[in-house]
Amino acid sequence: MQLNNFFSFMATCIALSIFTVACNAPANDAATKAAETVVAQPDMAKIKAEIKAIEDAWAAASNAKDVATIVGFYADDAISMNDDLPMLVGKADIQKGVEAEMARRKENAKTVFETLDLYGDESRVTEVGKTTQTDSTGKVIYTGKYMAVWEKRNGKWLTIRDISNDDAK
Numbered sequence: 001m002q003l004n005n006f007f008s009f010m011a012t013c014i015a016l017s018i019f020t021v022a023c024n025a026p027a028n029d030a031a032t033k034a035a036e037t038v039v040a041q042p043d044m045a046k047i048k049a050e051i052k053a054i055e056d057a058w059a060a061a062s063n064a065k066d067v068a069t070i071v072g073f074y075a076d077d078a079i080s081m082n083d084d085l086p087m088l089v090g091k092a093d094i095q096k097g098v099e100a101e102m103a104r105r106k107e108n109a110k111t112v113f114e115t116l117d118l119y120g121d122e123s124r125v126t127e128v129g130k131t132t133q134t135d136s137t138g139k140v141i142y143t144g145k146y147m148a149v150w151e152k153r154n155g156k157w158l159t160i161r162d163i164s165n166d167d168a169k
Contacts, residue, residue: 044119047120055113055129056113059113063109063111065105071094075159080162081163082164082165083144083166109133109134109135111131112132114129114130114131115128124151126148128145130144131164143166144164146165
């Protein structure tokens with residue numbers, strides 16, 4: 001009789017264990033799968049197009065020596081770090097740096113920016129690019145590279161950090 005009770009007890013324990021595991025298993029239904037895929041990836045192609053449009057406007061302003069427009073692409077608290085120059089902190093400092101750069105700029109020089117890589121999300125991205133400058137005949141007179149951190153503030157992309165340096169002379 002005791003052996004019968006032991007087998008009954010064991011059968012009950014096994015059944016209870018199976019029931020517990022089955023009840024605690026995660027649901028594998030369509031609603032659960034839909035909830036898992038709600039986290040959408042940023043549309044980097046769209047963001048890259050937005051940044052490229054800004055870079056094109058920046059190049060046009062640079063070609064026109066339009067300091068105010070260039071400075072307008074920076075956030076008030078931006079920091080800019082250029083080759084062989086001290087760090088520029090804030091818009092007033094950046095404006096002085098841009099003015100000095102425009103004073104050194106050769107006449108009829110044309111600047112083009114090329115975005116090579118862009119990564120981040122809808123609110124902040126890092127851009128890696130290169131700069132090419134040509135003279136009025138189309139001869140390349142300068143090349144360099146840069147990284148810029150863009151942040152979307154009040155619906156507008158602004159540069160919050162940038163660093164650039166020249167290629168070998």
